[in-house]
Amino acid sequence: MVSIFSVGLMTGLALIVAIGAQNAFVLRQGIRREHVGAVVALCLTADVVLIFAGTAGIGMLVAAFPSALEALRWAGALYLLWWALRSFRSALQPAALEPEAPRSRGSVLLTAAALTFLNPHVYLDTVVLLGSLANQHGEARWVxxxxxxxxxxxxxxxxxxxxxxxxxxxxSPRTWRVLDVLIGLMMLALAVHLVLGTALLS
Incomplete structure (x- = not known):
């Protein structure tokens, strides 16, 4: 059981550690020291629900309805494109290098939820892939x-x-400028990948 638990832990980390839109936002909020606990809790709760849903067999249902993933693909691409433009604008405008006005918890959590659930590959990786791997362990799938x-x-x-x-x-202003440019490039690349229907980081 311990070995199965370890395999699950390492597999989960392998799928989530790659820096994607969601992780970039968590990093940004951490640096801003703004609603960090709430953002971490939301991202973790989303993963718990999706991982357990996949383990329960819902992954097969998701895979059976590609039209739902297609709608998410376009919605996610548009949202990521908007976020990329926002990041580039922040990096280019001197005013954006000053401390930003605090955002409400609801606004921050809404953004975190959008970056999480509008990514169709979160369902493919977390629900379908992890769910399939978990079910290979039979009764130990929950471990x-x-x-x-x-x-x-x-x-x-x-x-x-x-x-x-x-x-x-x-x-620091320099760090924020570099971070905003990197996040903008990442969001733009992810949006292009979604539009082209190719694999992207979760």
Missing amino acids: FASGAVVGSALWFAGLGFGAHALSRILN
């Missing part, structure tokens, strides 16, 4: 799923609160 959940918890907590702890070092 595998629990390991994947712990992996998500470690990653999101480390990313969000790690950035929070280092924010005094990272929170």
